[in-house]
Amino acid sequence: MEIKFDENTGLVPAIIQDVYTNNVLMLGYMNQESFDKTLKSNKVTFFSRSKQRLWTKGEESGNFLQLVSIQNDCDQDTLLIKVKPTGPTCHKGTDTCWGEENNQSFGFLSQLENVIQDRKENLDEKSYVASLFKKGINKIAQKVGEEAVEVVIEAKDDNDHLFKDESADLLFHYLILMQAKGYKLNDIVEVLKSRHK
Numbered sequence: 143m144e145i146k147f148d149e150n151t152g153l154v155p156a157i158i159q160d161v162y163t164n165n166v167l168m169l170g171y172m173n174q175e176s177f178d179k180t181l182k183s184n185k186v187t188f189f190s191r192s193k194q195r196l197w198t199k200g201e202e203s204g205n206f207l208q209l210v211s212i213q214n215d216c217d218q219d220t221l222l223i224k225v226k227p228t229g230p231t232c233h234k235g236t237d238t239c240w241g242e243e244n245n246q247s248f249g250f251l252s253q254l255e256n257v258i259q260d261r262k263e264n265l266d267e268k269s270y271v272a273s274l275f276k277k278g279i280n281k282i283a284q285k286v287g288e289e290a291v292e293v294v295i296e297a298k299d300d301n302d303h304l305f306k307d308e309s310a311d312l313l314f315h316y317l318i319l320m321q322a323k324g325y326k327l328n329d330i331v332e333v334l335k336s337r338h339k
Contacts, residue, residue, distance in 0.1 A: 143212070146219040147174065153189060154221055158231070161210040161224040162335070163246045167231040168239040170199070172221065184209045186223060205229030246328045251317070258321050274318055282322050285315045 147154050153171040160167055170188035172180070176196050179187040183198070186207035190197040200206030207225040214221060227244070230237050237244035248255075261271035274282050289312040296305040320326060 143214055144218055145174075145177065145214060145221070146217070148219075153191075154219060156186075156188065156221040156223050158186065158207060159222060159224050160244055161226055163244055165238060165242070165244050165247075166240075167207075167225070167227060167237070167244065177221075180209055180212075180223075186225060199231070200228065203229065203233075205231065207231070246331060248327055251327060254314070255317060255321070255326055258317055262321055271318060275322065279319075279322050282315070282319050286312070286319050289315050 145154055151171075152173045154173075154177075156170050156172045158167045158170065159165065170186075171191060172187075173189040176187045176189045179196060179198070185198055185200065186209055187196055187198040189195070198206070206228045207223075208228065210224040210226060212221055212223050227237075231244075232239045232241070234241075236242070258271055261269045262275050265272040265276060274285065289308065292308040293305070293312050296308045299305070317327070320330070
């Protein structure tokens, strides 16, 4: 990998990103020596501009950044380093250096989970979701079963539009069922991660 270290400082910016959540955790700087040490140890090591020395993230706190991959940008002067953090990244104890929680986001599905949660907590008479929560877990589970059967039926046909519609219905009702049981998508993702070896 060719890296264009700054001619004056000998450093290159390194953006640190959680490999699972895709959240940016911090920004640090590397020189050739810290880059080489990162590759050798599989723990991200920076060049500390304030201490003027190599600094392995976590050397004092134990909150290491386990290296997953390193990418160079199109100008070869900025690194994107994907990691598995073993604790909070920021020295102030927060998940990120911007004070944000390092939570998994599933884009629109996370927004949909929030809407479902709102309907569960504020049982609006006009809401279909609220009406399912009022009917209880048995009715919600029954709806998931019905939608699953419809997905199987449509999978055997050639109508892609109906298959996608029924799949969306199944996923929607499954999200409702998970919240009725007190869970969210991230809980299921954690189970899948634990199985992935």
